Amino acid sequence: MIPKLDILLNATRKLIRKDASANLIKMVAKLHPADTAELLKHLNPSERIYLFDLLTDKEEIAKIFGELDVMTRTEMLEHMNDRSISDLLMEMPHEDVADIIGEMSEEVAQKILGSMGSAYSQEIEKLLKYEKDTAGGIMTKDFFALSEDITVQKAIDQLRAAEHVETIFYIYVVDRQQKLVGVVSLRKLIISSLNSTLKQIMTTDVIYVKAFEDQEDVARIVEKYNILAVPVVDRFNKLVGIITVDDVIDVIREEATEDIYMMAGTSSEELFERSVWKITSLRLPWLMISLVGETCSGLIMKFYHGTIQSVIAVTFFIPMIMALGGNVGNQSQTIVVRGLGIGKIIEEDMWKILFKQLQIGLAMGVIAGGSVAAISLLIQTNYMLCFVVGFSLLISITLSGSMGVLTPFLLKKLNIDPAVAAGPFISNFNDVTGIFIYLGLVTFLLYYIK
Amino acid sequence: MIPKLDILLNATRKLIRKDASANLIKMVAKLHPADTAELLKHLNPSERIYLFDLLTDKEEIAKIFGELDVMTRTEMLEHMNDRSISDLLMEMPHEDVADIIGEMSEEVAQKILGSMGSAYSQEIEKLLKYEKDTAGGIMTKDFFALSEDITVQKAIDQLRAAEHVETIFYIYVVDRQQKLVGVVSLRKLIISSLNSTLKQIMTTDVIYVKAFEDQEDVARIVEKYNILAVPVVDRFNKLVGIITVDDVIDVIREEATEDIYMMAGTSSEELFERSVWKITSLRLPWLMISLVGETCSGLIMKFYHGTIQSVIAVTFFIPMIMALGGNVGNQSQTIVVRGLGIGKIIEEDMWKILFKQLQIGLAMGVIAGGSVAAISLLIQTNYMLCFVVGFSLLISITLSGSMGVLTPFLLKKLNIDPAVAAGPFISNFNDVTGIFIYLGLVTFLLYYIK
Secondary structure (H helix, E strand, O other): OOOOHHHHHHHHHHHHHOOOHHHHHHHHHOOOHHHHHHHHHHOOHHHHHHHHHHOOOHHHHHHHHHHOOHHHHHHHHHHOOHHHHHHHHHOOOHHHHHHHHHHOOHHHHHHHHHOOOHHHHHHHHHHHOOOOOEHHHHOEOOOOEEEOOOEHHHHHHHHHHOOOOOOOOEEEEEOOOOEEEEEEEHHHHHHOOOOOEHHHHOEOOOOOEEOOOEHHHHHHHHHHOOOOEEEEEOOOOEEEEEEEHHHHHHHHHHHHHHHHHHHOOOOHHHHHOOOHHHHHHHHHHHHHHHHHHHHHHHHHHHHOHHHHHHOHHHHHHHHHHHHHHHHHHHHHHHHHHHHHHOOOOOHHHHHHHHHHHHHHHHHHHHHHHHHHHHHHHHHOOOHHHHHHHHHHHHHHHHHHHHHHHHHHHHHHHOOOOHHHOOOHHHHHHHHHHHHHHHHHHHHHHHHHHO | OOOOHHHHHHHHHHHHHOOOHHHHHHHHHOOOHHHHHHHHHHOOHHHHHHHHHHOOOHHHHHHHHHHOOHHHHHHHHHOOOHHHHHHHHHOOOHHHHHHHHHHOOHHHHHHHHHOOOHHHHHHHHHHHOOOOOEHHHHOEOOOOEEEOOOEHHHHHHHHHHOOOOOOOOEEEEEOOOOEEEEEEEHHHHHHOOOOOEHHHHOEOOOOOEEOOOEHHHHHHHHHHHOOOEEEEEOOOOEEEEEEEHHHHHHHHHHHHHHHHHHHOOOOHHHHHOOOHHHHHHHHHHHHHHHHHHHHHHHHHHHHOHHHHHHOHHHHHHHHHHHHHHHHHHHHHHHHHHHHHHOOOOOHHHHHHHHHHHHHHHHHHHHHHHHHHHHHHHHHOOOHHHHHHHHHHHHHHHHHHHHHHHHHHHHHHHOOOOHHHOOOHHHHHHHHHHHHHHHHHHHHHHHHHHO
8 A cells, every 4th residue: 555665666667668658647646645756756857857747637746746855846846837836836835835935046936926916925925934944934824723702513614614724633712813822622622512612612721832933842842742733823922823743753854864964074955955066065164174183183193203203003003092082982972962952961961971971981991992902912012002002092082982972062052053063073173182192191101201 | 831941950959959848749730741751850869759759649640651761760660669560550551551561570570460450461461562663562552443334423422432542633444353444534524424424434545554564664654644643453454553643753753863873883772771881881892893993904004114114204194084084984874874764765876876975075085185285285295295195085085985875775785774884884994995095005106106
């Protein structure tokens, strides 16, 4: 019943190659719009256009468009003329239209909006005013609100009439000023007497969000209180939209992806970008930070070149110091960044976590330092160096473990996204301090003690 | 209306310090169970016990328990006697009870189950048979199913009687063998004539999952088709449970966290673990891989010690080669691992992505290599070396960019979780090959050409 994408993809490609458009139309007609969207996304551009041109039902195309990713959607739009774009948009929910218009160039957007009738385009422009990452930016206007004075019987009649509202889980109850005063679940409606007013049966303790709230906070609220939709109100407590749980799921996925990309030193914009140069420029700042950081590492080595010259073997352990310190630092900062990101860790937890990660770092340091001291005997025979390598490893692992905890908390206090810290910035810091501690110790011990 | 955790935490601590239990009871009584659970989690152990002992309403405690994380829950349970544990569990939904029992030692679990009455404990044992990460492992038995022959009027009567079923969005329709044959939304029920049978108004094209399906696949289905709950059937198509969207959100969060931790070379088990030694042992395998990998790096350097001896400055660039190669490799593998993880990338996309990442790697390599060649003049004055550094950087960046794409796809083909690849394993590979290419090139150019 749920088609497998790879099978679907192969079947589609075969039909396209045979130019069997009638069969293809029949096949696609049976698909859920989400499946057609996924299929379109994974076809190559010419196949995509071929399939897209076969679709004729405007309502169906609108549904497919609602499921497409930005990159594919943009490509399809470029293939269409302005007239068919505005026809298509008229079939879509307002918030999707606002998203699509928001991605267009100012000029194209104005032209499309102009062709849509002023009442409609005003609606869209109102939505466009909300920041993309806020409650207002992701909400739908497709909600079902009724006055508190009407009866259950009347509510049911209204529900019957409201065929255009796609998904209804709750009826929101508003007063005369359109202010949100309560909520009634459909189940409650069904089991209540037909003569009660909504005011009598509604829950007044409604969980709601403000239109300017960050989408991540909205997601956390929906997740925490296990609700299916959260109403959005403006400054005056007037109900302006709702956010449904499926949009929340998208936010959660997006935010996780963004964090993961940021930690790796790139941006999730990379997903929506086809141009190699644009992607390169997204990553370049991080590469440059690494470049500067590692130039420092190089300068430190240059500073200690006397030590290196007299005992070449000293350099053999530099990769190990860098990699193992980076490893542990990366682990502890990942724990903290993700914990802060999903709200499992709060600022008050810092010392507790630092203390724990310090212990872990110390344990890892002792084990790694000990093993390396032993292994280093395999690579060379200077006993003193074996000891120094082991000891420096212990210190640098413990240190980068602690830095991995402190940096994200510090960034959070400075209102910078902690996911940034987990990127190349911290690992450079580890490299520089690790090499400095190691070479400093070697120099001190080999020259002043021996 | 939605309390801020840090304010709540401070207020609670103040009241505990003053031993103002009456005020504390009053404050907590006003909280949503999810907020009380969060509060408990962030208190320290003694405060936690203090607050917990103040809670007396069994039903309320059960709700709070349903929201607690495993670590805190286990701590609370250790504080309770067997009698109060089974009393508490009887108030909770079956699937939560199965989760909690599943986390207990065999011995304790048997004792608790024994005290619960055989009908009840058989129900729980049935749930315990499903693997934790499957549809059966996360489903709830708390669903609402009716026979296809009954009328809308009768369905509404049944709905009125079913007060124990917590959340109802859909009515599942089954035949005489309890096989799933359709679904009716509450809205459809409300707007249909009271005399129609469910069979007449139901949707027969139901999206469902099998009990043994992986929870990640279930999450992807719910997400893709924007549904609020998905029915779960056994081998014989009999309806055995449903999975609601709030459980799906938990799965999505969990899986993202797991991927993030794995990429950093640890495990999300770390979240549920208090013992420093256990956490160290979770991370140790990755540390050991690094240790072995970087020993290879050291051995390669030892092999080329003649080159290093004659031009010490050669070593100054090793940190740069390692860091920049690792950087780019990490970026491209993150894109692929996350893409595969959320189903945005499928195996068929490999060559397309490889080609794109190759271009990006080449662009980054040219820029980084060029800059480094320039910067290296600052550190030393050997022109030939500057060229070699830049050129090696170009090659190693391009190479690790490609490896970052290929490894996850390869692991996926071998049925290994690609998130593993993004961990220390790949970065070691980058270090070893990067150093080998660099020192090999230096040796070749400086000795055989010059």
